[in-house]
Amino acid sequence: MTNTKKVNSRGRPRTFDVDEAVGKAQALFHQRGYDAVSLADLTGALAINPPSFYAAFGSKADLYGRALERYAKTEGLDFDRLLAPERPLNEALAALFDAAAVAYTAHPEATGCLVIEGARGGTDAVACDKAKTLWRRSRQVVRDAIADRAADRADEITDYVMAILAGLSASARDGLGAARLRAIGRTASLAFMSDKAR
Amino acid sequence: MTNTKKVNSRGRPRTFDVDEAVGKAQALFHQRGYDAVSLADLTGALAINPPSFYAAFGSKADLYGRALERYAKTEGLDFDRLLAPERPLNEALAALFDAAAVAYTAHPEATGCLVIEGARGGTDAVACDKAKTLWRRSRQVVRDAIADRAADRADEITDYVMAILAGLSASARDGLGAARLRAIGRTASLAFMSDKAR
DNA sequence: AGGATTTTGTAGTGACCAATACAAAAAAAG
DNA sequence: CTTTTTTTGTATTGGTCACTACAAAATCCT
Numbered sequence: 001m002t003n004t005k006k007v008n009s010r011g012r013p014r015t016f017d018v019d020e021a022v023g024k025a026q027a028l029f030h031q032r033g034y035d036a037v038s039l040a041d042l043t044g045a046l047a048i049n050p051p052s053f054y055a056a057f058g059s060k061a062d063l064y065g066r067a068l069e070r071y072a073k074t075e076g077l078d079f080d081r082l083l084a085p086e087r088p089l090n091e092a093l094a095a096l097f098d099a100a101a102v103a104y105t106a107h108p109e110a111t112g113c114l115v116i117e118g119a120r121g122g123t124d125a126v127a128c129d130k131a132k133t134l135w136r137r138s139r140q141v142v143r144d145a146i147a148d149r150a151a152d153r154a155d156e157i158t159d160y161v162m163a164i165l166a167g168l169s170a171s172a173r174d175g176l177g178a179a180r181l182r183a184i185g186r187t188a189s190l191a192f193m194s195d196k197a198r
Numbered sequence: 199m200t201n202t203k204k205v206n207s208r209g210r211p212r213t214f215d216v217d218e219a220v221g222k223a224q225a226l227f228h229q230r231g232y233d234a235v236s237l238a239d240l241t242g243a244l245a246i247n248p249p250s251f252y253a254a255f256g257s258k259a260d261l262y263g264r265a266l267e268r269y270a271k272t273e274g275l276d277f278d279r280l281l282a283p284e285r286p287l288n289e290a291l292a293a294l295f296d297a298a299a300v301a302y303t304a305h306p307e308a309t310g311c312l313v314i315e316g317a318r319g320g321t322d323a324v325a326c327d328k329a330k331t332l333w334r335r336s337r338q339v340v341r342d343a344i345a346d347r348a349a350d351r352a353d354e355i356t357d358y359v360m361a362i363l364a365g366l367s368a369s370a371r372d373g374l375g376a377a378r379l380r381a382i383g384r385t386a387s388l389a390f391m392s393d394k395a396r
Numbered sequence: 397a398g399g400a401t402t403t404t405g406t407a408g409t410g411a412c413c414a415a416t417a418c419a420a421a422a423a424a425a426g
Numbered sequence: 427c428t429t430t431t432t433t434t435g436t437a438t439t440g441g442t443c444a445c446t447a448c449a450a451a452a453t454c455c456t
Binding site: 010013 | 454
């Protein structure tokens with residue numbers, strides 16, 4: 001109903017841009033992982049003090065959640081496009097693996113998938129759950145797209161596809177470049193080429 | 199030359215078995231990951247006090263290194279057997295993936311590969327390096343075995359194999375059981391079945 | 397101008413972290 | 427029995443963690 005963007009708000013104005021700050025936090029979390037980014041790192045990067053941080057974001061885990069959502073929107077794989085219904089399954093999955101290979105190496109010092117790596121958990125259980133939720137949501141989208149073309153083996157193929165994506169993300173973190181990652185993706189999609197994977 | 203096992207040593211005797219303690223630490227690290235296991239967790243599980251811990255193991259990271267080596271010896275994949283030279287490549291890789299699927303789900307609450315998950319790093323860089331070293335060593339063993347049968351594409355195939363192993367470990371951590379992991383492994387080995395992966 | 401509201405900077409909070417100082421205790425060696 | 431050596435338990439150490447109490451500052455509304 002009312003304007004969601006804060007305009008003409010009372011009180012002392014913010015000295016930093018919140019959305020921009022979420023972007024910086026996203027980059028930091030992607031580079032080092034949730035645990036390795038301290039609050040001092042964040043407030044330092046944003047050039048603000050802890051009270052401003054907590055007034056704006058609530059907690060470190062909450063900011064992580066916003067960074068995850070921003071990542072999914074801006075850098076995450078576009079499953080709907082890659083797995084569009086008119087595409088044959090083998091072609092769609094090959095395109096998905098190739099897009100992942102490119103996306104996971106797009107930033108040289110922030111490789112891999114923020115969601116996949118975040119879902120693997122560390123010290124903070126609630127932060128890990130936020131990533132796991134997004135990962136499960138991605139899985140569901142993939143499964144739905146596969147079910148249209150191979151309803152009987154949808155779960156089995158989905159398991160395989162998500163494992164390949166996780167393997168690509170891990171390999172990207174290992175230092176493999178886009179070319180080698182794309183080769184992995186091509187090999188992985190061979191399973192669906194000739195014989196329909198029995 | 200001299201006896202490596204401490205026998206008839208002077209001084210007050212230890213009240214705990216060091217090798218056994220490494221095993222308990224290995225289990226803890228495997229369940230929760232390096233960062234999530236505190237020194238208090240370790241000393242609590244071993245029923246010893248911090249000074250005994252440091253006298254025996256040097257540091258948390260050093261104990262982690264010993265736990266990694268123990269894991270590689272006792273629970274790690276037997277690459278030499280699985281990739282034995284007389285086996286055809288496709289059969290060897292299928293066996294490797296299947297063995298990984300079983301190994302990574304062998305302990306219900308310590309899933310995945312300790313080395314792979316540890317190499318993905320967290321807060322402690324030196325601990326991460328210890329895991330990365332073992333992971334690279336495994337990669338070299340795999341590459342050598344592949345090079346015997348497909349010298350030209352050894353690097354490419356090795357990239358793929360290590361990515362599959364990482365994907366299997368991640369999927370195991372995701373909660374997938376042995377059966378679903380084995381299905382992933384079977385699909386992954388299809389790439390080498392009919393057409394020699396062009 | 398004056399009151400209401402919100403963010404700011406300063407300066408901490410207790411909790412937990414890995415790692416130790418120190419002296420008593422327990423064994424072998426002389 | 428005394429000395430030497432090693433491990434033990436008690437009690438901390440300094441450092442870092444995520445998070446806040448508090449009051450001054452900066453804006454809008456009346």
